[in-house]
Amino acid sequence: MNGATPLHSIGELSARTGVPVRTIRYYSDTGLLPPAHRTPAGYRRYSDAALGRLHLICVLRELDVDLTTVHRVLDGDLSVAEAAAAHAAATALQIRELRLRQSILHLVARRGTSPEETVLMHRLARLTSDERRRMVADFVDRLTADTPGTRSANAALRAALPDLPDDPSGARLAAWTELAELITDDGFRARMAHAALPPSDEDALPGVAPETVAKLIPFVRQTVAAARAAGIDPAGDDAVPIVDAVVERFATALGRPAGPELREWMARQFDAGHDPLVERYWRLVWTVNDWQVVPGHLPFQPWLTEALRRPRPDLGPRTGSASVSRGSSG
Incomplete structure (x- = not known):
């Protein structure tokens, strides 16, 4: 075999x-690395081309490309670029699965x-994704059926x-899991049906005349939103x-003294x-959808109730009318 x-x-x-x-013997037996020659004794011999072929096999296997795909690349049925693109997509799915698994483990541990x-x-x-959407749609359909006549609120609910995206962050996955537990609870659906969807100004003061509410609640909502946006602590x-400005506005509108009794009544309402x-x-x-929390869209009641019930020595006790002062115009 000279030359x-x-x-x-x-x-x-x-x-x-x-x-x-x-x-190497396994690759040869499966046809990935066929020998160029066999000796009379049956020993396999490989050319320099087989050496390059073996290097490519090793790289593809190290990248976790399956043997079937490696075969297609080596046989010329699939280019290395096409194999890489397909495997990149498969790897992305694996990464997504691992992230999901990690998020669930963190959630369970926390x-x-x-x-x-x-x-x-x-x-x-x-x-x-389809199962999640069906679950949400069923919740909304049953909820809106339970609350006829609240067309604008139901529209807000559907909007x-x-x-949840297919590749959520841990925070969005945790929020979805908690949310899914809520919407599968019949007791919670009853509470949603009882509450405004979302809370509307007309429902903020139960039992108060609508025309009075229309004068007060927009002012309160804007005032509290501005306080929240400024980072003001209701207990500070x-x-x-x-x-005080909110209470004065209520005192004027309701014709009541702006004292402790009015504050406590407002807090109860x-x-x-x-x-x-x-x-x-x-x-x-908002968390599941990765929406920014806008202070004006938050319920104002918790902030205002805490501020109303903050101890105020300057106002005196909440019982009796002796403490009613502060220049009420009512």
Whole structure:
């Protein structure tokens, strides 16, 4: 074989590539690395081209490309670029699955759930996009059927449907899981049906004449939104002039003294017009959809109620009329 290209044994290929002899033999047996020649004794011999072929096999396998795809590349049925693109897409799915698994594990660890809750959380987190949408649609359909006559509120509900992406962050997945637990609870649906969807100004003061509410609530909502946007703590001193201005506006509109009794009445009314669990629903929807929380869209009642009930030595006790002063115009 004078002038012929030298051939290599399996052992030589192994020494030059670091691939175990057993693996090279397996590639050869499956047709990935056919020998160029066999000796009279049956030993396989490989050309330099086989050495390059083995290097490519090793790279593709290291990238976790399956053997069937490697075969197609080596046979010329698929280019390396096409194989890489297909495998990149498959790898993205694997990464998404691993992220989902990691998020579920973090969620279970953080919440300290029971075995039953863990199973439920896992099932809710792994629903497909279509299954999630059907679950939300069923909740909304049943809810709006329970609340006829609240067309604008129901429209707002349908305009803000939670939509979890296929590759969510841990925070969005956690919010979706909690939200899914809420909307599958008949008791919560009853609370949503009882509350405004979302809370509207007409429902903020139960039992008060609509024309009076129309004068007061927009002012209150804007005032509290501005305070929230400024980062004012309802229990802090900076909240005092804000809540005083609100109370004065109520005293004028209702013809009542702007004293402790009016403040406590306002706090009770706002408590009655606010459901913390319904507010939680809306916050979860915003998180799932990755929407920015706008202070003006938050229920104003919790902030104002806390500010109203903040101890005020300058106002005296809440009982009796002796403490009624502060220049009420009512």
